[in-house]
Amino acid sequence: MQKIVVEGGVPLKGEVQISGAKNAVLPILCATLLADGPVELSNVPHLHDVVTTVKLLGELGAGLTIDERYGITVDATTVHSQVASYELVKTMRASVLVLGPLLAKYGHAEVSLPGGCAIGSRPVDLHIKGLQSLGAHITVENGFIKARADRLKGARHVFDIVSVGATENVLMAATLAEGTTVIENAAMEPEIVDLAECLKALGARIEGAGSNRIVVEGVDRLHGGAHHVVPDRIETGTFLVAAAMTGGHITARGTRPDTMDAVLDKLKEAGAELDCDGDRITLDMGGRRPRAVNFTTAPHPAFPTDMQAQFMALNCIASGVGVVNETIFENRFMHVNELVRLGADIRVDGHTAVVRGVERLSGAPVMATDLRASASLILAGLVAQGETTIDRIYHLDRGYENIEEKLSGLGARIRRVG
Numbered sequence: 001m002q003k004i005v006v007e008g009g010v011p012l013k014g015e016v017q018i019s020g021a022k023n024a025v026l027p028i029l030c031a032t033l034l035a036d037g038p039v040e041l042s043n044v045p046h047l048h049d050v051v052t053t054v055k056l057l058g059e060l061g062a063g064l065t066i067d068e069r070y071g072i073t074v075d076a077t078t079v080h081s082q083v084a085s086y087e088l089v090k091t092m093r094a095s096v097l098v099l100g101p102l103l104a105k106y107g108h109a110e111v112s113l114p115g116g117c118a119i120g121s122r123p124v125d126l127h128i129k130g131l132q133s134l135g136a137h138i139t140v141e142n143g144f145i146k147a148r149a150d151r152l153k154g155a156r157h158v159f160d161i162v163s164v165g166a167t168e169n170v171l172m173a174a175t176l177a178e179g180t181t182v183i184e185n186a187a188m189e190p191e192i193v194d195l196a197e198c199l200k201a202l203g204a205r206i207e208g209a210g211s212n213r214i215v216v217e218g219v220d221r222l223h224g225g226a227h228h229v230v231p232d233r234i235e236t237g238t239f240l241v242a243a244a245m246t247g248g249h250i251t252a253r254g255t256r257p258d259t260m261d262a263v264l265d266k267l268k269e270a271g272a273e274l275d276c277d278g279d280r281i282t283l284d285m286g287g288r289r290p291r292a293v294n295f296t297t298a299p300h301p302a303f304p305t306d307m308q309a310q311f312m313a314l315n316c317i318a319s320g321v322g323v324v325n326e327t328i329f330e331n332r333f334m335h336v337n338e339l340v341r342l343g344a345d346i347r348v349d350g351h352t353a354v355v356r357g358v359e360r361l362s363g364a365p366v367m368a369t370d371l372r373a374s375a376s377l378i379l380a381g382l383v384a385q386g387e388t389t390i391d392r393i394y395h396l397d398r399g400y401e402n403i404e405e406k407l408s409g410l411g412a413r414i415r416r417v418g
């Protein structure tokens with residue numbers, strides 16, 4: 001099995017190109033199922049999760065063309081199956097996002113339940129309730145969500161709690177429903193805005209994406225079109241934290257500073273100097289040790305759960321004590337024990353982790369447990385004395401494109417072995 005080996009101690013310097021966002025491209029690939037013509041996607045990151053989604057679309061019968069720059073064109077006019085199998089869905093939660101599009105387009109869909117994952121249970125009751133509000137009949141049998149509707153009907157739906165995935169499923173389904181759908185307490189993530197932009201390019205009528213109230217005027221059909229995927233704010237944040245931890249000076253290129261206020265504010269609080277200029281963010285730490293920061297994860301625009309592990313790594317070597325509250329997932333502290341193996345001082349009590357910064361970490365073999373946990377271990381390895389070997393890096397390949405090449409380009413001593 002492949003591993004990543006990091007030798008700590010180099011302050012990162014230089015420029016890094018940011019890829020398209022995993023959490024935007026996955027729902028957008030699912031949305032292509034709604035269109036009556038080819039949909040051309042650019043700025044698609046080359047990630048394992050993208051490969052899995054493409055495989056799923058292929059299994060459903062969609063025509064797929066991939067160009068030399070990893071632009072993907074999906075032609076869903078040849079789709080002949082409305083069943084998403086367990087084999088593909090189990091490896092990736094985002095597969096449940098074919099439910100809304102298949103149901104809206106074909107009047108029926110069967111999608112395997114995604115099941116839990118390392119960071120906590122991943123229920124889909126909110127997805128189901130939302131689609132039921134649009135008139136779908138849904139049962140859960142033999143591990144499958146089975147949905148049926150002659151034609152979905154627009155309705156007002158108020159989400160009990162903010163859910164990114166459920167907002168996406170209902171938004172996609174509503175584009176082809178009869179009449180107006182109002183989604184209240186909608187998720188406001190930049191990836192929802194990007195999905196709405198793509199749907200609009202295909203002829204959907206949507207207002208309010210990015211606010212907590214989205215209004216969709218259903219249309220009879222969506223046509224083909226083109227969309228450029230939004231840059232990955234979590235990948236951007238991960239590189240900026242890496243630079244801050246190593247006392248470095250880097251520029252992230254091809255990103256969107258306006259999508260990451262909470263993260264940039266925390267970096268400033270940690271002592272980083274930041275300069276945002278168009279699609280570039282420059283961070284200068286000037287060799288200083290970061291200050292520990294307190295934060296609580298919550299839906300956008302608050303601090304993202306997908307940056308929790310990386311900032312936890314920063315707190316490990318910062319001056320002072322940082323208190324971290326995780327409110328989205330019940331089990332998203334899997335990286336704590338691994339960081340402790342590198343010499344970190346962290347106490348967990350329920351949803352709260354108290355991190356006392358130490359002067360230095362020391363390299364050791366560690367195990368990646370999920371995607372962002374893997375990233376946090378690389379970041380810790382970048383500042384640890386000696387060699388850190390990270391096992392089970394397939395998690396990393398789900399969500400970071402060429403992370404070791406990109407970090408090497410910034411001067412890090414990092415390599416993949418095995």
Ligand SMILES: CC(=O)N[C@H]1[C@@H](OP(=O)(O)OP(=O)(O)OC[C@H]2O[C@@H](n3ccc(=O)[nH]c3=O)[C@H](O)[C@@H]2O)O[C@H](CO)[C@@H](O)[C@@H]1O
Pocket residue numbers: 023093121122123124125126127128161162163164165166187189298299300304305306327328329
């Ligand atoms: C609000 C939030 O930060 N969502 C994150 C969540 O999105 P993802 O779409 O996976 O999860 P949701 O936004 O749906 O989950 C938000 C909360 O709602 C609960 N829930 C969700 C669906 C459902 O049917 N029933 C239910 O109870 C979840 O357990 C969770 O506590 O994970 C992604 C991957 O890490 C992140 O990119 C998203 O930012």
Ligand SMILES: C=C(OP(=O)(O)O)C(=O)O
Pocket residue numbers: 022023092093094119306371372399
């Ligand atoms: C956990 C993540 O992704 P997923 O919801 O696809 O598991 C993530 O992006 O951090």
